[in-house]
Amino acid sequence: MSGGGARGIAHIGVLKALDECGIQPSVISGVSMGALVAVSYGLGIDYDELLYLVKKGANPLKIKSLSFRRQGIFDLDVVREVFEKKAAKDDFGILKIPTFVTVTNFNTGKFEIISKGKFIDYTLASASIPLLFTPVKIGNSIYVDGGLTKNMAAAAISKYCDKVIGVHVNHIGYAGTISGIKEIASRTFHLAVYNTILNELDYCDFLIDPPDTANYGVLDFNKADEIFDLGYKEGMKLAEQLQSDQNILQQAVVKLKKAILKMQL
Numbered sequence: 001m002s003g004g005g006a007r008g009i010a011h012i013g014v015l016k017a018l019d020e021c022g023i024q025p026s027v028i029s030g031v032s033m034g035a036l037v038a039v040s041y042g043l044g045i046d047y048d049e050l051l052y053l054v055k056k057g058a059n060p061l062k063i064k065s066l067s068f069r070r071q072g073i074f075d076l077d078v079v080r081e082v083f084e085k086k087a088a089k090d091d092f093g094i095l096k097i098p099t100f101v102t103v104t105n106f107n108t109g110k111f112e113i114i115s116k117g118k119f120i121d122y123t124l125a126s127a128s129i130p131l132l133f134t135p136v137k138i139g140n141s142i143y144v145d146g147g148l149t150k151n152m153a154a155a156a157i158s159k160y161c162d163k164v165i166g167v168h169v170n171h172i173g174y175a176g177t178i179s180g181i182k183e184i185a186s187r188t189f190h191l192a193v194y195n196t197i198l199n200e201l202d203y204c205d206f207l208i209d210p211p212d213t214a215n216y217g218v219l220d221f222n223k224a225d226e227i228f229d230l231g232y233k234e235g236m237k238l239a240e241q242l243q244s245d246q247n248i249l250q251q252a253v254v255k256l257k258k259a260i261l262k263m264q265l
Contacts (some may be wrong), residue, residue, distance in 0.1 A: 003032025005218025
């Protein structure tokens, strides 16, 4: 699951839709908002509570802890409190499925994919957009948003599963007239980040990349329900496709068995 700020709320809808159709991941990876959703899923937080968490706890417009320190304006203390309350132990090993979180080591300028040891600091770091959120110091290094260097980590989990479903919530399509410094800055950022996932797409057997996510900004948390519904609908489309493919495969197997039996007779 990619990063994308408020757009990442779509991940919750996708997970819920797949779950309702009997499709659960055996391993999961997340970046930035995708990391928050992945770890919350691993902690067993139900979808309604998870939606509430990202609407309130990861919304910079509603964070209770405001800091004007030079490193960033906001802290993710609300999310930290929820994780500490839900987790019996701060360790990736307690999550219900193997979980991978991507962070950017600000000192080295390289991405790191973490799946062992303490998960809370790394998860918060993965979602810490520079300047907006305070970076997280872990050991001797400073960590920030993983989306800066690797906004989707499909290769890291491909060897642990049969099929990989990629969920990208920063659709890059044709842009018409772009006016104003805000739109130029936003477009520039998303184009740069998109280039960090191109190699990862080769590892995805299925890709959810809803064009309508382009209609939402990274801080549109006030439109959380709309974004959730968008992800839910896309998840249902994929679930129907997977079920259809499974039915076709089962029919082919039955025909093959009948053909073999006929030959034996």
